[in-house]
Structures are given as structure tokens and as C-alpha cells.
Amino acid sequence: xxxxxxxxxxxxxxxxxxxxxxxxxxxxxxxxxxxxxxxxxxxxxxxxxxxxxxxxxxxxxxxxxxxxxxxxxxxxxxxxxxxxxxxxxxxxxxxxxxxxxxxxxxxxxxxxxxxxxxxxxxxxxxxxxxxxxxxxxxxxxxxxxxxxxxxxxxxxxxxxxxxxxxxxxxxxxxxxxxxxxxxxxxxxxxxxxxxxxxxxxxxxxxxxxxxxxxxxxxxxxxxxxxxxxxxxxxxxxxxxxxxxxxxxxxxxxxxxxxxxxxxxxxxxxxxxxxxxxxxxxxxxxxxxxxxxxxxxxxxxxxxxxxxxxxxxxxxx
Numbered sequence: 001x002x003x004x005x006x007x008x009x010x011x012x013x014x015x016x017x018x019x020x021x022x023x024x025x026x027x028x029x030x031x032x033x034x035x036x037x038x039x040x041x042x043x044x045x046x047x048x049x050x051x052x053x054x055x056x057x058x059x060x061x062x063x064x065x066x067x068x069x070x071x072x073x074x075x076x077x078x079x080x081x082x083x084x085x086x087x088x089x090x091x092x093x094x095x096x097x098x099x100x101x102x103x104x105x106x107x108x109x110x111x112x113x114x115x116x117x118x119x120x121x122x123x124x125x126x127x128x129x130x131x132x133x134x135x136x137x138x139x140x141x142x143x144x145x146x147x148x149x150x151x152x153x154x155x156x157x158x159x160x161x162x163x164x165x166x167x168x169x170x171x172x173x174x175x176x177x178x179x180x181x182x183x184x185x186x187x188x189x190x191x192x193x194x195x196x197x198x199x200x201x202x203x204x205x206x207x208x209x210x211x212x213x214x215x216x217x218x219x220x221x222x223x224x225x226x227x228x229x230x231x232x233x234x235x236x237x238x239x240x241x242x243x244x245x246x247x248x249x250x251x252x253x254x255x256x257x258x259x260x261x262x263x264x265x266x267x268x269x270x271x272x273x274x275x276x277x278x279x280x281x282x283x284x285x286x287x288x289x290x291x292x293x294x295x296x297x298x299x300x301x302x303x304x305x306x307x308x309x310x311x312x313x314x315x316x
């Protein structure tokens with residue numbers, strides 16, 4: 001963490017009534033790359049990629065979403081909406097005097113990157129998303145078992161009671177273990193999600209105790225109230241865009257062992273040509289053995305793909 005902190009600067013910006021934490025690196029001669037995290041992630045999830053693009057001549061910007069990490073909590077977390085986050089991104093670019101940016105996103109951050117690129121193509125150079133393809137209309141979970149983690153975490157109070165049995169470090173540790181596997185986290189009827197891993201289960205080899213300490217400190221600051229609202233209890237509020245058509249290049253990177261591939265409809269969208277209908281300039285790449293946290297698991301490979309994408313699509 002110390003080496004990362006020496007080369008990444010931190011600030012808070014007043015964005016739409018909230019102070020959002022923003023990590024930055026690089027001067028940006030070649031353009032700006034905006035990194036969007038998912039859950040249970042934070043700006044720190046992009047540490048490897050930020051340093052790589054900064055060294056290559058780009059400006060790296062990684063905010064903590066409102067309600068996450070070092071950013072302010074919104075006054076009404078239960079009113080969380082995806083539109084708030086896309087508007088936050090637009091205001092953030094304006095505050096930093098960035099005319100347009102590449103969007104690099106992960107998990108539910110990918111959904112925001114797709115939405116932003118469709119709604120604000122003039123502010124977008126290109127989109128690279130990890131772990132989530134563009135699913136027009138979303139993915140239906142009606143066929144999933146009751147113990148499927150998203151269905152469990154949608155229930156008001158359920159995850160709060162589950163997480164509340166342990167300290168924040170134990171919760172983050174468990175989620176990182178579960179979400180780095182190739183199987184979808186699904187509990188039995190007499191289990192909760194955090195029962196699926198115990199303290200004897202080792203951390204993934206690419207995720208250190210130091211990394212865990214950083215995530216723990218940030219989630220101790222933010223708690224889980226807003227992260228459970230966004231994304232899990234807000235999926236139904238996401239407003240689909242009619243007749244979406246990307247005007248910018250789209251690059252999807254999937255780990256072959258990412259459990260998301262097993263979500264209803266995801267593998268079909270990746271392989272049957274559906275995405276090409278919406279994204280004429282599309283590339284899809286798989287990383288063997290890659291998990292849902294592929295940018296932390298295989299940072300050198302992801303950095304290579306990212307820098308290649310940026311080089312192939314220079315700022316106009």
C-alpha cells in the first residue's frame with residue numbers, strides 16, 4: 001500500500017451535494033481513464049491499472065462511489081438510483097475539467113459505464129468492462145434458487161443481520177473468498193451467505209493480508225448500508241435505454257472462471273453475437289483461470305489488454 005500511496009494522490013471533490021473521494025495518478029498527455037469499481041471493491045481495486053496507465057502517459061481517476069469508502073453517505077440510502085451515479089460521473093468530469101474519458105469498469109460499475117457511454121457519447125472515448133457484458137434489459141434471476149446471493153441481499157435486513165454477526169474484516173474476507181470462485185455464491189435454506197466460508201478458508205493467493213486491511217479500513221468507514229442498496233436493492237430501478245447503440249468502441253474482458261458467466265443469459269450474450277447488435281465496434285477477450293477479480297488476480301495481463309485498447313483508440 002505504501003508504494004501505491006506514494007504515486008497516487010487523494011482528494012475530495014464537492015459533487016452534487018456530496019464530497020466524493022477521488023484517487024488520481026498521471027498527467028494525462030494521452031487522455032484520461034476513469035475507473036469505476038464494483039462491490040465489494042473500492043478505488044484501491046484499480047491500484048495496478050492506475051499506475052500502469054499513468055506510466056504510459058494517461059491520467060488515471062478512480063472515485064469511490066457515493067456511499068462507498070471515503071466518499072460521503074447520501075442522506076437517503078434507500079433512495080439509491082443508478083441515475084444518481086451516472087450524474088455523479090458527469091459532474092465529476094466537469095469538476096476535473098475532463099472533456100471526455102475512457103471508462104474502465106467492473107461488476108455493477110460496468111452497468112454504469114455502459115449507461116454513461118450510451119447517454120453521453122460525446123464525453124466517452126471508449127469503454128472497457130470486466131466481468132459484465134452489456135445485457136440489454138438486464139439478467140432475470142427468476143430461475144435462480146432462493147439462496148442465490150443477490151436474492152438474499154435484496155431482502156431488507158437479511159444481509160445486515162448476516163454481516164452483523166462478524167466484524168467488517170471477516171465480512172470482506174468472506175466475500176472476497178466466495179466471489180473469487182467459479183461457482184455462484186448460493187446458500188442452503190438453513191445457511192446465510194457468509195456461512196459459505198469460514199476462517200479456515202485461505203484468502204486467494206493474489207489477495208494479501210495488507211490488501212484485506214485496506215478494504216477493511218474503507219468499509220469500516222462506509223459500512224454496508226449504501227452498498228447493499230446499490231447495487232442489489234436498486235437493480236429494478238435501472239432505467240433501460242431504448243434502442244441502445246454504442247457510438248464508441250466497447251471491449252469486454254471476462255475471466256474464464258468468473259462465476260458471472262453462469263448467470264442466466266450471460267454466456268449466450270457473449271457468444272451468440274447479441275452484443276454486436278448494440279456495439280458495432282466490439283471486442284471480447286477471455287483470460288484463462290481469471291476470476292471475478294481478474295484485474296487484481298492477473299494485473300499484468302489486464303494492464304496489457306487495457307494499454308492495447310487505449311493505444312488502438314487514441315483520443316480524437
